[in-house]
Amino acid sequence: MTFKLKYQLIVCTLIAVWASAALYALVLDVSFAQLLLVTGFASLVAIVLCHYVFDGVAKRFVALETGLLNFRDNEFGVSLAVDGKDEISHLAALYNETSNKLRQEKQWIYQRELMLDKVLQSSPLAVMLLDNSERVIFANASARELLAQGSRIEGAALESLLETLPQTMVEAIRSGRDGLFSVQKDDDEQGSEAWHLSHGSFLMNGNQHKLLLFKQLTRELSRQEVQTWKKVIRVISHELNNSLAPISSMVHSGRLLAEQHGDTRLVKVFETIGERASHLNSFILGYAKFAKLPQPNRSRVDWQGFVDSLAGQWAFKVEGSLPDTPGFFDPAQMQQVLINLLKNAAESGSIGDDISLQVKTLENGVLVEVCDRGSGMSEAVLTQALLPFYSTKGEGTGLGLALCREIVEAHDGRISLSNRAGGGLKVSFFLPG
Known part of the structure; x- marks a missing residue:
């Protein structure tokens, strides 16, 4: 591009020189030999000056072209030297300003992508993204563990994965509806696990994509169940303690009065009541320990x-x-x-x-x-x-x-x-x- 401009400038300059020479010959009536000599010398000087002047401009255009090609390749690390106050220098300054802004935005986007990838990879939520041909284009660590025992599944067809999965999970995936399903574990991890599957779809780069989200509910259900029991235990313990405190006090007073009057049968009655109250108190303490179990110090x-x-x-x-x-x-x-x-x-x-x-x-x-x-x-x-x-x-x-x-x-x-x-x-x- 810059060479075409260079030659166009030379041609225009030569045309201007020859036109001036022709006008000079008409006005001064010089000989053809003189005209040829003057025209040739002027043309040579014009060509040399054009080369000299345009070489610096050409280099700056080449640098600007290289920078724009880097923009096209998403590379924003190139800056141009600004060494003047002409229009090209102003254009180079604008290029540098744009480059710096794009570089900062690229770094910010890259950091956000790293953070998002870290969150997805460490999430207990199993995430799998399928393209319009139902091939896996993304699966986080939880999804790989759930669907392929930790092996990479990017690029695999969904149908090939379904061949190795439990039937309940296959039916949930093929149904295309949100819902619950359970998976029976093997001998080393006995019992069944409850899962919730969410289906989603969206357009990305003009193509339809499917998003599958697997959330394990077993632990959450167990946690809610235990929290409910703990609440019940705390309520029962509170009510029993409110009754046991005055009973223990009254038993102690009654036993002292019975001993003063020498009534052995009444003393025995109060001892039995006190013994059962003490047993009930230790019973409550055991449940209180369960309800207030501290977090493990691993x-x-x-x-x-x-x-x-x-x-x-x-x-x-x-x-x-x-x-x-x-x-x-x-x-x-x-x-x-x-x-x-x-x-x-x-x-x-x-x-x-x-x-x-x-x-x-x-x-x-x-x-x-x-x-x-x-x-x-x-x-x-x-x-x-x-x-x-x-x-x-x-x-x-x-x-x-x-x-x-x-x-x-x-x-x-x-x-x-x-x-x-x-x-x-x-x-x-x-x-x-």
Whole structure:
């Protein structure tokens, strides 16, 4: 482009020179040889001056052209030298101002994209984006874990993914409607998980895209359930405490009066009332502990030393080898969980040699299993055993397994119960690494 302008300027200059020479010849009546000599010399001078003057302009036009080509390639790091006050220098200054603004906006957009990608990748919400041919063009870490055990699925056809997914999930995806579905977990992560699937669609770059959002509701439902139980417990504890305080005071006064009058039968009555009130008070304190369980104070814990500390309290055997990698949990709270589970196993009728503890290392955490060969549980009991107040023991408070569940879920884990083939119970809980 700049060379065409250069030659056009030379041609125009030469035309002007020749026109001036012709006019000069007509006015002064010079000879042809003189005219030719003057015209040739003027033309040479004009060409040299045009080359000299235009070379600087040409370089500045080339720089401006290069900068604009960089704009087209989304590169805004090039600045032009501004060394004058002419029109081209003014144009270069405007270019530099535009370049700086675009560079700042590009950096801001890049930072926002990084933040958005970080949020999406770390979100527990599984996000998958499909193009108009139903191929995956984006899937965050949660979606890859849910749909492909962590493998990358970008570029894969949706139909090929559906071949490996549970039927309930396939039906939810193909329905095209928002709704709930449940997924049965494998042997290492027993139980079922509740999920909510949202379908969305929008235009991007002129093409229709589909957005699938998978939200796990199991933990949220469990959390809401536990919060409801805690509220009930707090209300009951408050009302019972309001009644127990005056009863204990009156029992103490009544017992003193009975002793003064020597009425042994009345003393015995007051002692029995006091004993039952004390028992009820300890019962309430146990529920209050469950309702006010503190957040776990997690730390790195050596599995061998942790299990050895339990061996002195309950009889059990360790199946397999313990993980070399330390666990990450609150040792006091997790000890309470295992003490409750080992105690239940011992009270189930199982002998010590049949009670086992196993810690399995998984890709994203550990799975702890406590097994026994006791009487097991009926299906009805299995569905209720983790709820507060529920107990099959005559003297039970229904707090043991409920407290275990609360502690495990406070560690972002999950717990499940199942009967063993050949008799007995297996309690499994997963702790993320």
